[in-house]
Amino acid sequence: MTKLLEVTNLEQRFDLNTDFLSKLVFEKGRIVKRERIVKAVNGVSFSVGRREVFSIVGESGCGKSTVARTVVKLIEPKGGRICYDGRDITELSRTEMLPFRKRMQMIFQDPYASLNPRQRVADILVEPMLFHKIARSPEDAREKALEILNRVGIRPEQASRYPHQFSGGQRQRIGIARALAVEPEFIVADEPVSALDVSIQAQILNLLMDLKEEFSFSYLFIAHDLSVVKHISDNLAVMYLGRMVEKGSKAHIFGNPLHPYTLALFSAIPRISGTKMRTGRNLEGEIPSAIDLPPGCCFHTRCPKALPVCREVVPQEREIEPGHFVSCHLFA
């Protein structure tokens, strides 16, 4: 069986130069040409199977959200290939993408910014249904919308309210309902719970898992919180500065973490059980800028185990055990 989503060597760049003149910089008494390009994603490959939850974790600026948005082609990829259900969608135009848009839906991080404040909740769901011709008539669509809202915990009498009349957790439920409205099979969730309080976060995570069972969804789940990721994922990848440094099943990454960055990330998590963080060793320094990526392994500037070779050569991904990939010279 083919994978639902296969991404190979995905690249994404953002050009910060608005025009030719902005590339010119005055330096040491001379005018030189300097391009400022954010290398957000640098050769990322992964696949998501049917009914699988694949998560990408990493700190802010590592490119995880960019991967999510590029995969559904909200941003055109600058390199690499995206295959969805066996078909290459990398080069598809906007109209050619439309049938795929119905099959892949997105849930966004900020439940305040991602709902149209001037649309009633029911209309937020009805509009995509009519657009994708899921419903035969507006009445039919409305009926379906109420059903879906009820499924995510919004009562029918609340459906004619506006988004601002709901709390953050309820809005996120509406965001989920909107994604469900067009009966997708693949859901990209970009930090869907990070803006919510813990008690609400748990409710939403349970809802996402229940829906997965009910509708056999596949998820691409983006998060920075490792404990959330551990709870929800089958497989995951750890990203740092636009690269996947480690990738494998949940058991691989949490049972046998190998990459020094993964290890550092684990030791930095505060835990309810104790005082490991205060005594444990931690990473020094900060994440380098994605405009001037360090040469060689992008993590060598902070890595406690860096070798001379790490400063020069980009490490290749290696399969350490079946299905467990690490990009690090220590394992070469």
Place this chain on the structure above:
Amino acid sequence: MNDTLLEVKNLRTYFHTFKGTVKAVDDVSFSVGRGEILAIVGESGGGKSVTGFSVIRLIEEPGVIESGEILFEGRDVMKLSEREVDRLRGKEISMIFQDPMTSLNPVYTIGRQIEESLLLHTKLNREERRAACIDLLRSVGISNPESRLKAYPHQFSGGMRQRVVIAIALAADPKLIIADEPTTALDVTIQAQILRLMADLVRAKNRSMILVTHDLAVVSEMADRINVMYCGKIVETGSARKVIDESAHPYTKGLIDSIPDLERDRKRLNTIKGIVPNMFELPEGCNFAPRCARATELCFGVEPEQREIGAGHFVACHFPLGGPAHEEEARS
């Protein structure tokens, strides 16, 4: 802890809006000992930040501190004039705010902003102030402090800015630091650096800290004692390990159970049903009763008083969890 630095008695901070009165802090009493880290935890809207702000009377219209005593080293802050409170702020009690992006002034250099506190609260001359600024920056782990003095906030990353904010808070060597979600805006590896730094600085000088946060895991790593707040009231207070390992209030237990655990796998997260009640229409009796699985008729009618269930462990609940076990402990 008999050496008390701060004692807050029956604090009430209300917000009078055109929609009605919000009792953001309602009859809250607690104390902070010297050298102690007290955490105030709860979800958004619980009144934890307002409690922190009330201690240095940083409450703006329409908020009013209705009543209560705030005894700092025996002096009642409530009875001081605005000028006298100004002398207290920054010198004796200082604040670290959540958002390092907005709590620094973008048009002044870092050096000038640190110096301001020294200028106001110490008698150092210009050279001494400069030397003190450099020492402060070094103590919060900023390399090359001499050259950084002339930098502006936008030239710093989020983690670095929060270090600068901490340096400013420490400048006049205050006895109490109130930190309002100091690491919420930061990545987990940076969060670990900042938390460790704050704990070390507090411990090294036997200073005290009130740590306001929503993150129970951070709290269990950092705090000596914990106040759990819900809807403006302290529902449980006690030593950190007691509150977390032997939580007596169903809300505390609910919060802990809704956090996905890295150390063990669970199919579903336990959740607290429902949402935080509207602060304009708080329920009769116990505020938590509508969301509580153990609530009885009594809970919906009578507000529970705080009572001691173990040494220094207080809970405001008619039916605290693990009742008999606690009673046994109290006897032995």
